[in-house]
Amino acid sequence: MAKTNPGRFFEDYSVGQVLPHAVPRTVTDGERALYHALYPARHALYSSDEFARSCGLQESPLDDLAAFHVVFGKTVPDVSLNAVANLGYAEGRWLKPVYPGDTLRSVSEVIGVKQNSNGKTGVVWVRTRGLNQLDEVVIDYVRWVMVRKSNPDAPAPETVVPDLKKALEPEDLVIPEGLDFSNYDFTLAGEPHRWGGYEIGEKIDHVDGVTVEEAEHMLATRLWQNTAKVHFDLTFRPEGRLIYGGHVISMARALSFNGLANVQMIVGLNGGAHANPCFAGDTIKAWSEVLDKAETSVPGVGAIRLRLVATKGGAPFELRNEDGKYQPQVLLDLDYWALIPM
Numbered sequence: 194m195a196k197t198n199p200g201r202f203f204e205d206y207s208v209g210q211v212l213p214h215a216v217p218r219t220v221t222d223g224e225r226a227l228y229h230a231l232y233p234a235r236h237a238l239y240s241s242d243e244f245a246r247s248c249g250l251q252e253s254p255l256d257d258l259a260a261f262h263v264v265f266g267k268t269v270p271d272v273s274l275n276a277v278a279n280l281g282y283a284e285g286r287w288l289k290p291v292y293p294g295d296t297l298r299s300v301s302e303v304i305g306v307k308q309n310s311n312g313k314t315g316v317v318w319v320r321t322r323g324l325n326q327l328d329e330v331v332i333d334y335v336r337w338v339m340v341r342k343s344n345p346d347a348p349a350p351e352t353v354v355p356d357l358k359k360a361l362e363p364e365d366l367v368i369p370e371g372l373d374f375s376n377y378d379f380t381l382a383g384e385p386h387r388w389g390g391y392e393i394g395e396k397i398d399h400v401d402g403v404t405v406e407e408a409e410h411m412l413a414t415r416l417w418q419n420t421a422k423v424h425f426d427l428t429f430r431p432e433g434r435l436i437y438g439g440h441v442i443s444m445a446r447a448l449s450f451n452g453l454a455n456v457q458m459i460v461g462l463n464g465g466a467h468a469n470p471c472f473a474g475d476t477i478k479a480w481s482e483v484l485d486k487a488e489t490s491v492p493g494v495g496a497i498r499l500r501l502v503a504t505k506g507g508a509p510f511e512l513r514n515e516d517g518k519y520q521p522q523v524l525l526d527l528d529y530w531a532l533i534p535m
Contacts, residue, residue, distance in 0.1 A: 200274025202343035203308065203315035208353045210303040212319070214267040217298040220255055220291060224416075228259045231413055231440075232447040233403065237382045238457040244381060248457075249373035254290035257459040258443045260297070261287075264323030264332050265439060266417035267299040272319055273421050277339040278467065279438050280316065283357040285334030285462025285529075288367050289325070296326040304335070308349035314339050318355050334462055360463040363487035363496055366530055367460060374493030374534035377455075384454035388495030388535045391483050397452040398509040399479045403444055405436055407473040413440045436471035441525050445479040445503035453481060456497060461530030463498070468519035468526055471505065477524065480509040484528065488535070495535045501527040 228234060234256060237244045245253040254260075273279060291297065305318030317340050323332035335357060379385050414424045414437050422429040424437045442465075449456070471477070485498035502512060503525035511520055519526065 198270060198274075201271060201340070202275055203306075203317065203340045204342055204344060204347040204350075206303050206306055206317045206340070207350065208303055208306060212268075212271045212301045212303070214271055214299040214301065216267070217296050218263055218267070219296040220260075220263060220293060222293045224255055224259055224263070225253075225293065227416055228256050228443070231409055231416075232443045233450070234443070234447040235383065235450045236454065236457055241381075244378070247376055247378065249371040250290065250369065251371075252292060254292050257287050258439070258446060260291040260323070261332060262417040262419075262439050262443070263297050264299045264321065266419045268301050268319070268321055269419050269421050272301060272317070273338045273340070275341045276421055276423070277314055277341060278423075280337045280339055280466070282462050282465040283335045284361065285332070286361070286365065286367060287332055287458070287460050289329055289331045290369050291325070291331055297323055297331070299323050305337070305353045305355040306350050307352045307354055309339070312342070312349075313345050314341055315349075316340075358463075360498070360528065361461040361530060363489070363530075365461065366489070366496055368489055368491045368494060368532065369458065372458070372491060372494060372532070377493060377534040379455065379534075382455050383450070384452075386455055388486065388497065388533050391486065391497060393483050393485060395483045396510050397481045399448045399451045399453075399481065401448050401451055402476045402478040403448065404476045405440070405444070405471065405473055407434070410434070410436050410440055410473060413437060433472045436473065436475070438467040438525070441467070441471050441477060441503050442527060444477045445501050445525055445527070448477070448479040449481055449501060453499070456499070456531045456533050458532040459529055460496070460532055463528040463530065465525070465527040466519070468523040469521055471524050475505040475524075477503050477505060478509070479503050493535050495533050496530055497533050498528070498530050501525070501529065
């Protein structure tokens with residue numbers, strides 16, 4: 194019996210399957226330091242214990258996306274080791290902050306399967322939960338991936354496509370216990386713009402750009418233990434290793450500081466698409482659009498829904514062609530809810 198794991202292929206999945214993922218990981222301040230080394234991340238709540246305490250938290254939590262990457266990376270050997278591409282996200286919620294010293298593990302359930310018309314690949318939907326050492330769910334999200342078939346002649350499973358929300362409602366969002374922006378220090382945060390200063394439909398060019406290097410991408414895939422072959426193994430895709438989509442997400446989020454410095458905690462992921470591949474040498478730029486706003490019951494805390502678009506060139510605010518397809522320079526189209534001072 195083989196002792197190594199070749200990864201699952203499309204015909205190995207069935208709706209209702211539960212996949213507990215190895216290996217639990219205790220996160221430390223090292224993750225925070227490496228995250229800030231990889232990305233120009235400057236949001237104050239994730240940079241300063243004192244700033245976080247002034248906002249009612251026990252200390253500065255691990256960046257929401259860093260926590261997401263840890264949880265996501267654990268799923269790769271069981272979900273996307275043989276993936277062609279990660280296609281999208283939905284119904285993502287950050288339910289509890291992750292602090293240094295917390296131990297995270299991941300569990301996924303297969304909620305949908307659909308073979309593609311070519312008979313060589315299929316799409317698999319999974320709902321993944323990230324849990325801490327107290328078995329509390331800290332992150333819950335759905336993603337779907339295109340996976341190769343090992344045997345093209347294997348019969349197609351019955352198609353099941355999950356019915357997913359197009360967007361989370363404000364009441365679906367969970368505000369971290371104790372969070373309070375009543376005494377928020379806008380000077381230390383870096384910008385004066387608060388909830389009331391943003392208008393639905395407003396678009397913001399984040400101006401700055403960062404060129405992706407092969408070395409930093411490989412460090413990120415190792416750090417988050419994302420061993421998908423398309424990201425890790427150059428012999429698997431000789432034309433170039435695909436840059437891990439989470440790397441693009443974090444880079445775009447970090448760039449969005451310029452114009453959205455007070456958009457602190459990400460609490461909801463409505464949807465996302467990796468529109469075109471990213472390779473080393475591409476320069477990532479970003480722009481955002483305000484999609485919605487909502488008040489919350491927490492003192493001084495508002496919610497804002499944003500579209501975050503990462504590009505590798507071209508003018509900002511250009512997203513799709515006349516035929517509805519993403520323009521070739523668009524790398525990422527992400528729809529999320531975050532918390533901002535009122």
